[in-house]
Amino acid sequence: MGPDWGPVVVAVVLFILLSPGLLFQLPARTRVIEFGNMYTSGIAILVHAIIYFCIITILVVAIGIHIRAD
Numbered sequence: 001m002g003p004d005w006g007p008v009v010v011a012v013v014l015f016i017l018l019s020p021g022l023l024f025q026l027p028a029r030t031r032v033i034e035f036g037n038m039y040t041s042g043i044a045i046l047v048h049a050i051i052y053f054c055i056i057t058i059l060v061v062a063i064g065i066h067i068r069a070d
Helices: 006-017 042-063
Strands: none
Touching: 006 042
């Protein structure tokens, strides 16, 4: 069996999608959520890191996404 690329692909896609300010920022400067503002803050980085950890844990550990390269 070849290497398992599932966790790598999931981590890269989530890292890109959950970058604060790219698609959305939670919490934002003036509102709770803003879309596509390209700004960030320390608390937004912390919130996005917690969301990232929760989603990657669910997808990789609980569901067990696997992509085999044979």
